[in-house]
Amino acid sequence: MKENRTGESDQPPPRSSRLFIMRNLWYFSTREGADIGPFNSRDEAVSELTNFIEFVQLAGESTLKNFLKTLSAKT
Secondary structure, eight states, X not given: XXXXXXXXXXXXXXXXXXXXXXXXXXXXXXXTSOEEEEESSHHHHHHHHHHHHHXXXXXXHHHHHHHHHHHXXXX
């Protein structure tokens, strides 16, 4: 059985890995649908995904809006 994350009280939604490999290079996908990478290893991709999540959590509203616009423009 899947465990709920902080703030979830109902049945947790299906989860999938954000990491994937293509042509021997690693990437991660954002909730917004952007693929970020390439990275030379899975460990590097995990580290950068952690950095990305921390950035999103700490960014001010206007910074985050501008950043998400740039992600949308690239996809």
